[in-house]
Amino acid sequence: MPIVDIRGLRKRFGANEVLKGIDLAVEAGEVIAIIGKSGSGKSTLLRCINGLETFDEGSLTVDGQALLHGNAGAMRSLRQHVGMIFQSFNLFPHLSVGRNVMLAPMQVKNRSADEAAKQARKLLERVGLADKFDARPDQLSGGQQQRVAIARALAMEPAVLLCDEITSALDPELVGEVLRVVESLAADGMTLLMVTHEMTFARKVADRIVFMHAGCVHEIGPPQAIFGAPKTPELQKFLASIGD
Amino acid sequence: MVDFTLWDILRNLGLAARWTVLLSLIAFAGGGLIGMALLVARVAKWPGAERAVAGYVQLFQGTPLLMQLFLAYFGLGLLGIDVSAWVAAALALTLYSSAFLTEIWRGCVASVPKGQWEASQALAMSLWEQLRHVIGPQALRIAIPPTVGFLVQVVKGTALASVIGFIELTKAGTMISNATFRPFTVYACVALMYFVLCFPISAWSRTLERKMHAHR
Numbered sequence: 001m002p003i004v005d006i007r008g009l010r011k012r013f014g015a016n017e018v019l020k021g022i023d024l025a026v027e028a029g030e031v032i033a034i035i036g037k038s039g040s041g042k043s044t045l046l047r048c049i050n051g052l053e054t055f056d057e058g059s060l061t062v063d064g065q066a067l068l069h070g071n072a073g074a075m076r077s078l079r080q081h082v083g084m085i086f087q088s089f090n091l092f093p094h095l096s097v098g099r100n101v102m103l104a105p106m107q108v109k110n111r112s113a114d115e116a117a118k119q120a121r122k123l124l125e126r127v128g129l130a131d132k133f134d135a136r137p138d139q140l141s142g143g144q145q146q147r148v149a150i151a152r153a154l155a156m157e158p159a160v161l162l163c164d165e166i167t168s169a170l171d172p173e174l175v176g177e178v179l180r181v182v183e184s185l186a187a188d189g190m191t192l193l194m195v196t197h198e199m200t201f202a203r204k205v206a207d208r209i210v211f212m213h214a215g216c217v218h219e220i221g222p223p224q225a226i227f228g229a230p231k232t233p234e235l236q237k238f239l240a241s242i243g244d
Numbered sequence: 245m246v247d248f249t250l251w252d253i254l255r256n257l258g259l260a261a262r263w264t265v266l267l268s269l270i271a272f273a274g275g276g277l278i279g280m281a282l283l284v285a286r287v288a289k290w291p292g293a294e295r296a297v298a299g300y301v302q303l304f305q306g307t308p309l310l311m312q313l314f315l316a317y318f319g320l321g322l323l324g325i326d327v328s329a330w331v332a333a334a335l336a337l338t339l340y341s342s343a344f345l346t347e348i349w350r351g352c353v354a355s356v357p358k359g360q361w362e363a364s365q366a367l368a369m370s371l372w373e374q375l376r377h378v379i380g381p382q383a384l385r386i387a388i389p390p391t392v393g394f395l396v397q398v399v400k401g402t403a404l405a406s407v408i409g410f411i412e413l414t415k416a417g418t419m420i421s422n423a424t425f426r427p428f429t430v431y432a433c434v435a436l437m438y439f440v441l442c443f444p445i446s447a448w449s450r451t452l453e454r455k456m457h458a459h460r
Contacts, residue, residue, distance in 0.1 A: 050366055072370065079368035090363035094381045103377055104367035149363075156367060 001064065003028040003191050004049060004160055009058035011044060018044050019055065020215040028159070031192045033202035033223075036212035037238060042195045045212070046162050049193065050082040051075050063159045080108065083153030084162040087169050089145040091137040091152070097124065098133040101152045108156070116155075123151035127181050143174030150181055161185065163194035199242060203227055211235050248424045253433055260416030261437050267412060268399045270334050275341025275398070282346040287353060288371055297346065304343030310404050312336045317408040333405035341398055348394060352387040353379060385456060392449035396442045403438070413437055 002025035011019040018041045026032055034042045047053040048060060051067055060067040063081045068074040092100050101120035105111040111119070124130050127147040129140075137145055146166055153161060163182065167175045179201050186192055186205050196202055202209060202223065209226040211219040213234045219226060230236045282300065285293040304312065317332035327335075356379050364378040406415035417434035421427040 052362055052365065076368050076370060079366060082366070084363075084366040086359060086363060086366075088359050090357075090359035092360065092363070092378055092382075094385070104364075104369060107373045107377065108368045108370075152367070 002026055003030075003063055004193070005059075005061045006045075006049075007059050009045070009048060009055050009060060011041075011048065011053065011055045018215050019048070021058070022217055024210065024217060024220075026160075026191060026193065028191055029189045030208065031186045031206045032194070032208050032210060033206035034193065034195045034210045034212060035197075035199070035202065035238070036218075040212040041215045042210075042212045043164055046084075046164050046193060046195050049160070049162055050079055050084055052084075076108070080156055081159045082162060083156055083158035083160070084164065085146070085149050085153055085166045087165040089137075089142070089149045089169070091145055091148055093137050095137075096133070097129070097135050097137065097140070097148050100137065100148060101155045104152070105155050119155060120151070123154050124148070126154075126184075127151045128177070141174060142170045143177045146170065146178045147181055150178075150185075154185075160191045160193065163192065163196070165195050165197065167196070167198060197242075199227070211238065213238075248420070248426075250429070250433075253420055253424065253426075253430055256420055257413060257416055257430075257433055257437055260411060261413045261441070263410070264399065264402050264412040265441065267333060267337065267402045267405060267410070268395070271337035271341045271398050271402070272395055274334070274338035275343075275345050278338065278342035279345030279349060282342065283349050283353070284375070286346075286350060287375065301343045301347045304340050305347070309336070309340055309401050310407065312340055313404055313408055329405070329408045329410040332408055333402070333410045337398065337401060337405070340401065341394075344394055344397070345391065348390050349383065349387055352383040352390075355386055356382045389449050389453040389456065392445060392452060396445050396449075399441050399445070400438060 004024070004026040006022055006024040009019050009022040010017065022041075022045060024032075024045075034046065036042050044053055048055050049062065049067075051069060054069050062078055065074070065078050065081065067078055091097075092103065095103065098117065098120050101123060102111075102113070102116035105116045105119065106113065121130065121133060124133060127150055129144060129147055129151070132140065132144065132148070137148065140148065149166075166182070167178055170178065175198070179198065182192070182194070183201075183205050194202075194206075204223075206223055208220060209223050210217055211226060211230075211234075213232075219230065219232050219235045226235070227239065230239055282293075282297045286297050313333060313336045316336035317327065317329065320327045320332065360378055360382065361374065364374045369378070402412055403414040405412055406418065409415070411419075413434055417430050421430040424430060
């Protein structure tokens with residue numbers, strides 16, 4: 001059974017239909033890179049998966065659980081299966097790095113402070129920031145902040161991780177440290193869906209590439225096929241435009 | 245005729261000022277509680293809350309506090325509820341404060357970046373947990389200077405309670421000036437007392453604001 005199962009998903013912003021019937025099944029452990037022009041609906045699709053955006057038609061299940069808007073209990077339980085990392089990090093500026101990671105497990109999963117702190121230290125070590133537990137987010141570089149955000153998402157032990165252009169706000173020299181962490185997650189078998197502009201990275205790490213165009217999944221397949229032998233003129237044009 | 249020394253005037257005004265302080269505290273605390281409840285209703289998007297609270301705020305911001313005091317005092321009387329000047333003044337000032345505070349705080353909540361809501365939502369936190377641990381603490385920092393600033397408005401607003409016969413600083417001033425025939429001296433003392441009450445508060449508000457900007 002797919003871990004993320006999207007069927008006939010449609011979404012409108014007023015008169016503008018941004019998702020025009022998306023079907024996508026993601027198996028556990030798969031790494032999916034979503035590419036496409038801005039405005040093609042790729043971020044909206046990602047944000048539908050954890051209910052940050054509502055959709056108008058279709059169905060979406062994660063780990064066998066249906067996404068039900070307006071049902072706070074169901075959303076809370078679904079969101080515990082889906083972690084998300086944002087372009088702008090969105091760390092909580094009033095909390096230390098350690099507290100950022102500990103907050104949700106303590107509140108949502110009722111972990112004790114000791115347990116949560118132990119887990120946070122382990123996760124911060126995993127993203128290479130073991131010494132930053134007591135630092136404040138604004139004392140960190142962008143790359144470090146994004147790695148804390150990854151640790152914070154992992155603390156909820158999600159089955160699926162959504163990455164929404166997570167390196168787009170970073171200085172070029174900081175992109176690598178974040179991508180290395182993501183790559184290690186992929187190697188550990190985490191299910192990843194990432195919207196990305198890092199084509200080299202997508203080609204190297206992703207199992208399948210989803211090319212979105214005008215609100216549809218226009219072409220989908222393994223990286224070799226998508227980058228090596230694009231079938232549709234739209235994808236050919238897109239790849240040419242980014243010079244890949 | 246009894247002779248009033250300046251000391252007598254100041255002493256009597258000082259005694260009456262206690263009621264000004266008490267009324268301010270009641271209005272501020274009560275207004276804070278109601279204002280907070282209205283804020284939560286609005287943020288939680290309870291059905292109809294947005295429009296109801298917006299209407300409530302408009303009502304109190306769009307009419308003079310003096311009229312609100314009259315309505316509380318005479319209006320409740322007309323309804324057959326016998327209210328003392330005390331109760332009417334406390335009620336009117338509490339509602340007045342709640343309308344202003346809820347609006348001030350709504351602005352503070354709105355100024356917390358949207359990404360903070362989304363990040364905490366993505367971590368499966370409930371609305372209450374978001375407000376308590378993520379949005380609240382950040383909004384609070386922004387809210388302190390304008391909230392303290394509004395306290396000054398409340399202190400000065402209590403002067404209007406004198407018109408419904410509540411004996412606070414201003415009313416005491418009127419009574420003393422009627423007895424002493426020295427209105428200028430008496431009202432100068434009254435003004436001084438308000439200044440002594442308000443100046444430290446606004447100075448504190450400015451300090452808080454400076455500190456906040458230093459942190460940014």
